[in-house]
Amino acid sequence: MKKFILTLFVILPFIALSQGLYNNGASIVITSGGYLYIDGGANGNFTNAAGEVDIDGYMIVEGNFTNNAANNVFTNVDTDGEVRFAGGTQTITSALPNYTNFEKVTINSGSSTTLIAGSGMTVNGTFDVDGTFTSATPTDETIGGSLITATGAGAITGTGTININRFFKVNGRWQYISVPMTNQQSDLFTEHTTSGNFNPNFYSYNEAFDQNLSADPNNTNYSNYTNYTTYNFWQAWEQVQATMGAPVVLNPAVGYICYNEGNLNTVFTTGAGNPDYLNNDVSYSPAVSYTSNDNGGGYGSFYDGWNLIGNPYQSALDWANADWTRTNISNTVYMWDGDNGNYVYYWTSSDDHLIGDGQTLNYDATGEYIPAMQSFMVKATAASPTLTIPASARTHNNNEMYKNVTEKPQYDYIKLELEVNGQKDQTLVRFYEDATEEIEDEFDAYKAYATTAGLPQLYSICYNQIPLAINTLPIDEYVEYKRVPLGIVAKQSGKYTFKAADFETKYFDKIYLIDQSEQNIISTDLTLTPDYSVYLEEGENRDRFSLLCVNSFTDIEDIFNNNSSVNIYSNDNIVYISISNIDDINGNVEIYDALGKIILKDNANSNFNEYVLNVASGAYFVRYFANSNTYIQKIIIK
Numbered sequence: 001m002k003k004f005i006l007t008l009f010v011i012l013p014f015i016a017l018s019q020g021l022y023n024n025g026a027s028i029v030i031t032s033g034g035y036l037y038i039d040g041g042a043n044g045n046f047t048n049a050a051g052e053v054d055i056d057g058y059m060i061v062e063g064n065f066t067n068n069a070a071n072n073v074f075t076n077v078d079t080d081g082e083v084r085f086a087g088g089t090q091t092i093t094s095a096l097p098n099y100t101n102f103e104k105v106t107i108n109s110g111s112s113t114t115l116i117a118g119s120g121m122t123v124n125g126t127f128d129v130d131g132t133f134t135s136a137t138p139t140d141e142t143i144g145g146s147l148i149t150a151t152g153a154g155a156i157t158g159t160g161t162i163n164i165n166r167f168f169k170v171n172g173r174w175q176y177i178s179v180p181m182t183n184q185q186s187d188l189f190t191e192h193t194t195s196g197n198f199n200p201n202f203y204s205y206n207e208a209f210d211q212n213l214s215a216d217p218n219n220t221n222y223s224n225y226t227n228y229t230t231y232n233f234w235q236a237w238e239q240v241q242a243t244m245g246a247p248v249v250l251n252p253a254v255g256y257i258c259y260n261e262g263n264l265n266t267v268f269t270t271g272a273g274n275p276d277y278l279n280n281d282v283s284y285s286p287a288v289s290y291t292s293n294d295n296g297g298g299y300g301s302f303y304d305g306w307n308l309i310g311n312p313y314q315s316a317l318d319w320a321n322a323d324w325t326r327t328n329i330s331n332t333v334y335m336w337d338g339d340n341g342n343y344v345y346y347w348t349s350s351d352d353h354l355i356g357d358g359q360t361l362n363y364d365a366t367g368e369y370i371p372a373m374q375s376f377m378v379k380a381t382a383a384s385p386t387l388t389i390p391a392s393a394r395t396h397n398n399n400e401m402y403k404n405v406t407e408k409p410q411y412d413y414i415k416l417e418l419e420v421n422g423q424k425d426q427t428l429v430r431f432y433e434d435a436t437e438e439i440e441d442e443f444d445a446y447k448a449y450a451t452t453a454g455l456p457q458l459y460s461i462c463y464n465q466i467p468l469a470i471n472t473l474p475i476d477e478y479v480e481y482k483r484v485p486l487g488i489v490a491k492q493s494g495k496y497t498f499k500a501a502d503f504e505t506k507y508f509d510k511i512y513l514i515d516q517s518e519q520n521i522i523s524t525d526l527t528l529t530p531d532y533s534v535y536l537e538e539g540e541n542r543d544r545f546s547l548l549c550v551n552s553f554t555d556i557e558d559i560f561n562n563n564s565s566v567n568i569y570s571n572d573n574i575v576y577i578s579i580s581n582i583d584d585i586n587g588n589v590e591i592y593d594a595l596g597k598i599i600l601k602d603n604a605n606s607n608f609n610e611y612v613l614n615v616a617s618g619a620y621f622v623r624y625f626a627n628s629n630t631y632i633q634k635i636i637i638k
Helices: 299-303
Strands: 014-017 019-022 029-030 035-038 046-048 052-055 056-060 063-066 082-085 090-092 100-102 104-107 112-115 120-123 127-129 133-134 146-149 159-166 173-176 200-207 238-239 256-258 264-269 306-310 316-318 326-327 332-337 342-347 360-361 374-381 386-390 412-420 425-432 456-463 467-473 481-490 494-504 510-517 521-525 532-538 539-541 545-548 566-571 573-577 589-595 599-602 609-612 619-626 629-638
Touching: 029 035, 035 159, 035 589, 052 056, 063 120, 063 342, 100 412, 104 120, 112 456, 146 200, 173 332, 200 306, 200 532, 200 619, 256 306, 306 386, 326 532, 412 545, 425 481, 467 481, 494 609, 510 532, 532 566, 532 573, 566 619, 573 589, 573 619, 589 609, 599 609
Parallel strands: 014 035, 019 046, 029 052, 035 056, 046 063, 056 082, 063 090, 082 104, 090 112, 100 120, 104 127, 112 133, 120 146, 133 159, 425 456, 425 467
Antiparallel strands: 159 264, 173 256, 200 238, 200 256, 306 374, 326 386, 332 342, 332 374, 342 360, 412 425, 412 494, 456 467, 456 481, 481 539, 481 545, 494 532, 510 521, 510 545, 566 573, 573 609, 589 599, 589 619, 619 629
């Protein structure tokens, strides 16, 4: 590779380039006291394609700054080399996941410099803004400009203005929001985007609100919570601003939610002379609380300890970073995915034995990364909780506002999915030798119920009937099988499909989904047949479905004497045949009336089959035979 070395000595005050500079592989050195001046106004661009710059002096750019290289532009990054933006209007482009790590940056007075949406920059030393610096946003929920600055007093200086722009998709859905700087007010969100009238739909969350649905808070158990429509956080939301013209100052690291009649293009601004309003503290410790409204007993404690926190920085946060302080706080972060109307879970552990331990539920939207200007839920589990957000957890990440884990965890688990009409929910069950049957902050995550219309809710049930999104259970060499009860909220009647979205079996050889209906017990080996479909009526069911994990020497017929791979049942005038064993697919169906007259003959060529009968109400018999097996079931047509 050809190298071009430009060394500027004290006797050579500066080198000026008026037609821009395109570096396609050269190594440029700007020594201490030296100047590289790229002038020419809009034509004074610096573009780095594959090269590098060792800067101890000054680079002055009047045009656009673009880094197209996979590596960082600057080498030997410390805090003495300075890049000055001195043009009228100019841009900084460094497409994520690559970003540019500057030493020092100055935005000259009169200059308007924009960090392009989807680009990232870190300022290792002083960020001096005497002109205008803007972090741009796209007109959708994809990533905006990502900015990481040095922390503490004196790191951000100047007499200019910093603007952080963010598009919020709040038309027809809720968005969880936080603010990236101090002195921001609620009227950014409480004005209707189309009519200009007052928008009341801007809320914070009150953890201390008593969500208890039982008449006797000292005698709470799951039976007190039979109405699934109340399994959500809605009662504890509090309006931030009550009327037009009375804005409230919003606090960094506090979470908010917003709904509007149109999408929002929000501009957070420090205002002239206050660029240091941009959040850059070494850490933030938002107030978190645990209010035991139910005296710590039973299922009622599910409602206690939920806190809505905001990402205070202008970049993503890594929830798996080791510098977070979480005392009496569950290791799971709960983020709202507005597009899918459901909570996304990311769990991480500080246990060194759990290799590749991070796991995500629901769409793998962001994994361990909390996007900039995103609020999120955490669950306090005992009195005196603390949470500290460290600046060291900041990271440039190109996920949308709302990284999957590529290394498989070294334990048995199954990520189970439930889908109806394209709407999905997931739950995770794991087996680990150091876990217990108790709910543990280190290993388990509570179920956060979503109220989105039609969206199914799937969870496992702990021994004390508390619903869990992530359930980690103990295992040892003497365990032959583990059965884990499942809970389902069906918000619409229809065909529901269970699917093994992901699984790992190192100890157990088989993972069965058990459907214990009124007619019989059907078992589907999810390691061989990854999905199972069934018709469900609207409502909640906590007694019908379960996971059964077994070793090769365990005969599940010893566990369920009437185990069957074919489930035959009806609803109104529709007959359903669900088949879990692939060997029983492509069989023959015969349906008879009470006098033995055959009214339908057909075949079943999938694992879920439907037959509409235009017959009178009454009792009928279904005969299904395949692979030398015959199954007969009485049904009722309404």
